[in-house]
Amino acid sequence: MKTVLEVSAIENGTVIDHIPSGSLFKIMNILQLENITNRITFGNNLESKRMGTKAIIKISDMEVPQEALNKIAIFAPMARVNYIKNFEVVRKLSVSVPDTLEGSIRCANPICVTNKEPVTPKFEIVDKEKVTLRCHYCEKITTQEQFEIIK
Amino acid sequence: MSKSLVSINDFTKEEILKIMDLAAEFEADPNQKLLCDKVIATLFFEPSTRTRLSFESAINRLGGRVIGFADTSNTSVSKGETLHDTIRMVSNYTDMIVMRHYIEGAARYASECATVPVVNAGDGSNQHPSQTLLDLYSIKKTQGRLDNIHIMVVGDLKYGRTVHSLIQAMAHFNGRFTFVAPPELELPEEYKIFLREHRMEFRETTDMNAYIREADIIYMTRVQRERFSDLMEYERVKNAYILRDSMLEGTKENMRILHPLPRVNEIHTSVDANPKAYYFDQARNGVFTRMAIISYLLGVK
Numbered sequence: 001m002k003t004v005l006e007v008s009a010i011e012n013g014t015v016i017d018h019i020p021s022g023s024l025f026k027i028m029n030i031l032q033l034e035n036i037t038n039r040i041t042f043g044n045n046l047e048s049k050r051m052g053t054k055a056i057i058k059i060s061d062m063e064v065p066q067e068a069l070n071k072i073a074i075f076a077p078m079a080r081v082n083y084i085k086n087f088e089v090v091r092k093l094s095v096s097v098p099d100t101l102e103g104s105i106r107c108a109n110p111i112c113v114t115n116k117e118p119v120t121p122k123f124e125i126v127d128k129e130k131v132t133l134r135c136h137y138c139e140k141i142t143t144q145e146q147f148e149i150i151k
Numbered sequence: 152m153s154k155s156l157v158s159i160n161d162f163t164k165e166e167i168l169k170i171m172d173l174a175a176e177f178e179a180d181p182n183q184k185l186l187c188d189k190v191i192a193t194l195f196f197e198p199s200t201r202t203r204l205s206f207e208s209a210i211n212r213l214g215g216r217v218i219g220f221a222d223t224s225n226t227s228v229s230k231g232e233t234l235h236d237t238i239r240m241v242s243n244y245t246d247m248i249v250m251r252h253y254i255e256g257a258a259r260y261a262s263e264c265a266t267v268p269v270v271n272a273g274d275g276s277n278q279h280p281s282q283t284l285l286d287l288y289s290i291k292k293t294q295g296r297l298d299n300i301h302i303m304v305v306g307d308l309k310y311g312r313t314v315h316s317l318i319q320a321m322a323h324f325n326g327r328f329t330f331v332a333p334p335e336l337e338l339p340e341e342y343k344i345f346l347r348e349h350r351m352e353f354r355e356t357t358d359m360n361a362y363i364r365e366a367d368i369i370y371m372t373r374v375q376r377e378r379f380s381d382l383m384e385y386e387r388v389k390n391a392y393i394l395r396d397s398m399l400e401g402t403k404e405n406m407r408i409l410h411p412l413p414r415v416n417e418i419h420t421s422v423d424a425n426p427k428a429y430y431f432d433q434a435r436n437g438v439f440t441r442m443a444i445i446s447y448l449l450g451v452k
Binding site for chain 1: 234341
């Protein structure tokens with residue numbers, strides 16, 4: 001029986017649930033949450049029937065826009081997003097991994113042109129489940145474990 | 152945007168076959184002045200005598216003129232100019248850019264900056280499509296066809312870009328492969344995925360002699376010193392796979408040995424006199440293939 005909420009409910013805002021535990025801080029980074037003054041609560045390594053462990057982020061008084069959420073999809077393809085008003089879920093959204101990705105991630109190949117010249121990285125997402133990227137320029141693969149965020 | 156050749160995947164099967172036909176035409180008549188009013192740049196950010204001379208010979212045989220550089224020491228690149236700016240400038244001076252660069256993906260990027268067609272003459276360990284097309288031309292010439300050829304690839308399958316592009320190209324022709332390499336240099340997983348996706352038959356072995364009698368083509372590659380960050384590893388594997396004349400006994404009559412060259416010692420010189428050695432003819436085919444690529448992209452053929 002659940003007696004305590006692990007991460008307390010919010011009145012208004014955005015809840016991002018079903019984040020893989022290892023991806024929590026990457027997602028905070030991509031959403032640039034360190035720069036906002038809204039109240040943010042989060043939990044990591046929480047129990048999850050579906051995922052084993054998971055992370056959750058609750059951002060008060062802010063609707064995280066769809067385009068930002070597409071960027072987190074590459075780290076949390078299973079993520080569920082709920083928009084909350086007056087403690088009620090008013091809209092649900094599941095993120096979807098896009099076909100292509102521009103910016104956000106550094107190509108894992110150190111001698112790729114995107115790491116040597118002022119060129120924005122561009123990828124084709126060749127495996128949406130594992131989120132495997134193929135560089136549009138050097139054609140090399142970048143796997144999720146290699147993801148490094150660029151802003 | 153003008154059509155470039157950066158990766159072998161930029162050409163459809165029909166275009167590959169068109170290049171094969173054109174190359175045969177140029178072989179039959181190698182001096183056709185189709186480019187009398189054209190200037191072509193050969194920009195070699197990484198030195199390569201063979202590829203550069205082959206391209207320049209092709210351009211000259213077509214009656215075109217060549218400008219460019221064979222290394223970057225006396226250029227604005229050494230002053231810190233970006234690739235973007237170099238390519239934009241050279242686009243203004245020429246009708247086509249042939250480029251080799253040590254940075255991977257540089258050719259794709261250049262093709263996006265340029266206003267003229269770009270031909271990738273090698274970008275790091277990534278792509279070298281004109282080599283692939285001349286390999287295909289050599290296979291077609293010696294085997295009479297491209298379909299259902301069994302190719303045994305030996306040596307550096309990890310870093311060897313010619314191997315990777317050859318696999319991609321042979322997907323059009325139901326190619327079968329035997330890969331022979333030491334474990335350190337075995338074919339990367341991404342290419343095995345590609346082979347499976349395209350339902351291409353392949354097997355891997357560390358023993359050069361295991362399937363040599365079944366091969367239509369033996370494709371030898373050099374274990375390239377410049378691809379190793381660990382020189383100890385290079386010393387360990389460099390002598391692992393050497394083809395000797397005695398090993399060719401009992402191989403197929405139609406079998407031919409290809410090598411992108413330069414070789415170091417992976418084909419023993421005793422093989423050179425064997426009629427199955429084809430690597431020097433293969434290099435000659437490179438000129439005709441490049442004539443075909445250039446004239447096709449410039450729309451003069």
